[in-house]
């Protein structure tokens with residue numbers, strides 16, 4: 050593509066544009082692989098929709114109790130087919146990913162049980178669910194797992210990112226009932242785990258104790274690979290519908306897929322014992338749940354391409370370090386590595402660069418593009434956090450979005466991009482902002 054008036058009008062100069070174009074050309078083969086994966090997953094989704102005879106009636110929705118909601122029941126069968134599980138719970142009443150994970154844990158653990166994380170500390174919001182930082186008995190009335198008498202054990206990954214098999218063996222006891230495995234790196238520097246890698250860990254765990262209930266936090270991982278964690282031995286797999294599987298269209302919701310017994314427990318917890326999956330009006334959400342799922346493989350591919358494009362661009366930029374010498378950015382994953390989620394992390398090394406990046410993403414957004422993001426004191430964080438999000442669905446992170454805490458090494462975590470042309474433009478905009486402020490140069 051050539052530099053056009055529209056690029057100029059949107060504030061991208063010719064030098065920045067050409068820098069991006071060169072990089073795009075170098076990524077053709079990589080993008081082809083991503084498109085192939087999208088095609089495979091598109092067919093997987095289509096097959097599940099057809100096999101379950103999705104009909105026009107499935108899109109209508111129910112009110113009140115929501116008994117005999119054919120759209121809801123069929124959608125759950127479609128999810129179960131895609132993930133190759135016995136059952137699924139896919140609901141607008143599940144408010145977010147944290148809620149979906151909390152449901153899975155709180156409904157399948159009982160007082161006295163132990164929960165193990167063999168991959169280190171889980172995602173920030175789960176620490177409150179588990180009660181990780183709570184101190185002393187009875188000091189808290191938060192309703193955490195800890196307050197209900199569930200003991201939490203954690204084994205960190207080794208320094209090289211591999212599993213601490215010895216430590217895991219020692220951490221599994223008679224009482225260990227559930228295991229939680231987070232696929233994505235979240236806001237940490239550890240590597241994201243592939244479904245295959247998760248499968249190896251699950252095999253090892255079952256060799257120690259074969260009746261463990263193994264749950265995977267699949268947030269940001271759906272449709273990135275051919276296999277999902279449930280294809281690799283997970284009993285339960287959980288995620289958010291304002292991330293990958295919602296395809297950008299779901300206005301809210303979460304999903305759980307897995308063994309019938311564990312899904313039933315979760316449904317009893319979500320609604321009520323005895324009622325379970327039988328109630329829960331779908332209201333007007335079904336068209337977006339179905340259509341979003343249908344679009345999810347290609348939307349996920351757009352987000353993946355955006356991340357790879359950004360990694361390659363930032364690998365090609367130079368900045369002046371604290372000592373005055375020219376430095377390169379550290380990007381995780383790098384532009385050549387295999388990817389198992391859509392998140393990209395870039396160490397920007399200064400608050401100015403972190404803010405410029407987020408301002409660039411915000412300025413590229415379809416909604417609220419005129420807003421300037423500012424760092425703020427977010428609950429649960431020690432340092433101020435800056436966030437960029439101009440999304441159609443509030444807080445949606447399958448849409449182009451970025452954030453980072455203002456602390457060393459000033460890492461920005463970003464994800465999304467409903468279409469690659471938009472994601473690519475957003476990344477060009479970040480480079481343009483950094484360049485205009487004299488914070489980077491082209492090497």
Ligand SMILES: *Cc1c(COP(=O)(O)O)cnc(C)c1O
Nearest residue numbers: 145146147172233235266268289
């Ligand atoms: C997004 C995410 C969650 C859940 O977050 P919500 O904001 O509650 O949807 C949990 N784990 C990981 C790894 C995530 O990326």
